[in-house]
Amino acid sequence: MTQLGEIQQAILNGESAALGSLPVPESYRGVTVHASEVDMFEGLESRDKDPRKSLHVDEVAVPELGPGEALVAVMASAINYNTVWTSIFEPIPTFKFLKKYGKLSPLAKRHDLPYHVVGSDLSGVVLRTGVGVHNWKPGDEVVAHCLNVELEGPDGHNDTMLDTEQRIWGFETNFGGLAEIALVKANQLMPKPDHLTWEEAASPGLVNSTAYRQLVSRNGADMKQGDVVLIWGASGGLGSYATQYALNGGAIPVCVVSSPEKAAICRKLGAELIIDRSAEDYKFWKNGTEQDPKEWQRFGAKIRELTGGDDPDIVFEHPGRETFGASVYAARKGGTIVTCASTSGYLHQYDNRYLWMNLKRIIGSHFANYRESWEANRLIAKGLIHPTLSKTYSLEETGQAALDVHRNAHQGKVGVLALAPQEGLGVRDEEKRAKHIDGINAFRGA
Template identity: 85%
Template sequence: MAISGKAGVMSQLKEIQEAIVSGDLGAIASIEVPQSYRGMTVHADEVAMFDGLSSRDKDPRRSLHLDEVPTPELGPGEALVAVMASAINYNTVWTSIFEPLPTFKFLRRYGKLSPLAKRHDLPYHVVGSDAAGVVLRTGPGVHSWKPGDEVVAHCLNVELEAPDGHNDTMLDTEQRIWGFETNFGGLAEIALVKANQLMPKPAHLTWEEAACPGLVNSTAYRQLVSRNGADMKQGDIVLIWGASGGLGSYATQYALNGGAIPVCVVSSPRKAELCRKLGAELVIDRSAETGEGYRFWSGEHTQDPGEWQRFGAKIRELTGGEDPDIVFEHPGRETFGASVYAARRGGTIVTCASTSGYLHQFDNRYLWMNLKRIIGSHFANYRESWEANRLIAKGLIHPTLSRIYPLEETGQAALDVHHNRHQGKVGVLCLAPEEGLGVRDERLRARHLDRINAFRGA
């Protein structure tokens, strides 16, 4: 995908980078937007490359490519952003291993919507659903943002032409996840977003710290705090699976900030320690080394209710005899039966993902006879994302960044997440030449530095 005038493109990107790093943001409007940029892509002609392999054996380092791609046309209500940093989410892992289906099917469907949407239907897909950077240009009709604004992007791409989304934009018939179901995502030097994806960058954070909360922080906010999710209240006991992970680490913080009582479920002593650093007191390490070693499945097709009961007894031992009011679910197949069993009578199981498998099995007697509820929760609307970002900006919720990779090593970063070798979030530097840049409020940062760095090196 070589683009002519490569030296000129590199010069323009360098000029943009230098203006941002020096803080000369007023110069951004006068710098010509490059005709191309580098982005992490998957290729449509490679979707069969992992056929016959198990999910775990599919290697994102083979499928993710650093390509030079044309800068997309800027449409009404859109913005081009110079991306200083991004982050890895499970949807990038899924994209890279072409599961549960190749994302090119999403791009083709989107491309049929309108001539402008046709831009997204390409033989390559620039991936990534997080970004922190600076606005380069805005399209017609954008009045809230201008070139030089420091921003983060949430990942809801929504058309809002149908009535369905005007109470909750997540219900819009043309709602998509940017960088997963659309093209021109954030694991790149430039990204294309809708202007209503933009939010102010938290001033006390570096570019890489600001990039990492977006998707997971907003998802956890809606799933746990919002009325569209579990509507958590003070005193609720909240069972949190994967409580030190990219999603669970934010759920743990929201439970603690909201006066709830988190019961954090993790899979190693190191992860248990991270939960305690966040302030959680009730932690279940379900790894075999601790002697707990919960095995909810006795075979490929058979769950073990005795293990559900043993798990429920452990929860009641920690809580003084109480069952969870809310179960924060995202592993899916492996844990869902236990989650339905463990929730209290009248309790809520709220689910936003299925990282261990989409086909859930549970004993419905525990659901219907005990009047429990299952709620599906998917990302967040703009208002929920804005509120979640505001809490980051005020230093009430903190990034859980553990490790950072250069853009060229995105494949390795995705492999680490795929194999669950990470804690919290894994960041990626895009245009930022090094870590530690972009802090504008040193005083606020100094007040929260220990919490900001809680996951670093984990």
């Protein structure tokens, strides 16, 4: 049996405490992109770029373990949109991030390689910890949030997301979670929710924490009870958590989706006010350069029809260019548009009169700090927020999983098994699981 096989077997046999005495292998399988292929999609539209061609499963060397770091045996991971961006080399190839990071210090130089092991989610078991780590030990079952910070300057000590050396692990750093072993900073680790399987526990990390900061935190929209919250893509990887937070926090979600099937998922979560964009046939853009304010008005009227006359207090934005003009228009006077992404394009256009004359605010929100991530994970662990996993792939099928996300052919989150040989493993509290099983399975098979 290989060294990695021994590690896998110890975890599956419930003998994780023995991992500290097992040797760490010299190499492992990871999902990579190659620096030599960054021009492979040149001339193609974004939608035509195929992650199955650029994502590889390679045998790569286990990186040196530095102070304050941990090596984790990855049982499962998940697909985020940043893996799609990495796979299609947009908006820039991630090797530029790795090269810049590599200049920071001799230790950071490890990340500047001709291959990039991707992935910003994981669930697994700690294999080794570096010098100075005292909160975690080999054998601990963990999940990881994706905030990588140095915190050597003053800017990040009020909010770590403002650190001058803030990066997203597995996107702007190497040795990510779509692999059999991952390298993380120890302050990325959080306890694995004990009622979830490996693949369920791996799926919330990035999107759950992002939605928490964007919607709930004082660093984001600071949502309160009774707020009307317009949520774009409300059944998707990010929006499905925003929908849960709105419902859990006493707000009133207005869920925007693109099909009857996605509308049904939102109703399953408990949402009542739903707009099916496809059925309503909104066309916010007349052409590639000109928007249609009459469509904004028609959209706003539909929202008020559903809410009994109220405009949204908060607009949960992430599609970007396609929807941003409508979002600024739709928010109530004094309302907030909070944005964390631009999956349909980064160059936003909106009519500033609706912003300044109505005292609206646009807030930029990016991932979450450690405290926010911990609070978001705690709500998962308590069964107050649930994973939105709909489908799971093998490590070898990661390219197909990323293509599904790229083409929006998925619901909720798409998981990837690493060392876990099959779905359904890793549950430690069956009683708690039984209590929340309907919520846990809300997206399964969708």
